[in-house]
Amino acid sequence: MLFRSLQGSLRGSSVLRGYVAHPDQIFLETGHSFDTYLEEVVQRLDLRAILLIPPKLDLPRWRFPSPETLRRLEARGVAISILFLDALYAGPRRSFSAYVEAARGVVVWDLPERHARPFFPGKILSSLGAPIDWTIYAPPHEVTRDIDVSFAGTVDFFPDRRRALDELRRRGLPVTVREGGAHSTEAYVDVLRRSRITLNFASHNPIQPPTETRQIKARTLEAMACGAMLLDQDSDSLREWFQPFVHYVPHTGVDDLAEKIGYYMANPDEARRIADAGHRYVRERWAQTAYWSRFLRDLSLG
DSSP states (O other), X not given: OHHHHHHHHHHTOSSOOOOXXXXXHHHHHHOOOHHHHHHHHHHHHTOSEEEEOOOOTTSOGGGSOOHHHHHHHHHTTOEEEEEESOTTSHHHHHHTHHHHHHSSEXXXXXXXXXXXXXXXXXXXXXXXXXXXXXXXXXXXXXXXXXXXXXXXXXXXXXXXXXXXXXXXXXXXXXXXXXXXXXXXXXXXXXXXXXXXXXXXOOSSOTTSOOOSOOOOOHHHHHHHHTTXXXXXXXXXXXXXXXXXXTTBEEEOSHHHHHHHHHHHHHOHHHHHHHHHHHHHXXXXXXXXXXXXXXXXXXXXXX
């Protein structure tokens, strides 16, 4: 889903020519490792910058170029950046530290710069948030919002999310749950577009009090892009990018969440104003050209 949004966002940008390649596709089509392919395509297309997404930790490393390849490309003037979808967690940072060391910059999708900076000392850092492909997420001119409250995301692997959602339904609140991994992008977007209010949990434990640093999930941006009013787990991270009660509504636990669901269901005009403000803000700041202009500026490429 995120790979598709990255492709669409690049295609919609007017400030750079984007080229997206997936290691699996490269290997199947050419039989080459990513190292060999990357050096070939840099020369053929005269690339100025490369944004690399590390594979999951349990996948073969042939799906990612070696640090030596990255250093050679940097020496040729190609700006290499490593993208972290989950920069908050130590495992991915530790596993790919050699790649970060070889690269010029780091791009993070889940944290504001102030929170990400201590993890990547000495590196050029671009805190962009997840990209939005507006051809997918923008709601149509006329949309029927027939779902009062939704959660569109993974539940089975997060027992605390399950307990929180079960508790909301036990209290009689109409929460529609769509398991994230079980549906296509189109089905996921359809739920967000049809929702008046949608929920997000930024940590693995939504019942705990708010902590200072939490991830900003791609779902946060996607919900606003689809025009639903977002009820998101409170954190300093989220408040750095968005204004609470203007762009979204923060919640601090099940009791607070239940109270706010009831309030905004009873006050739909107020919920709609917040949803519209959040949508307008994301539409402006995460517009494709604005997004990739920040990327180029952060890496001193534009």
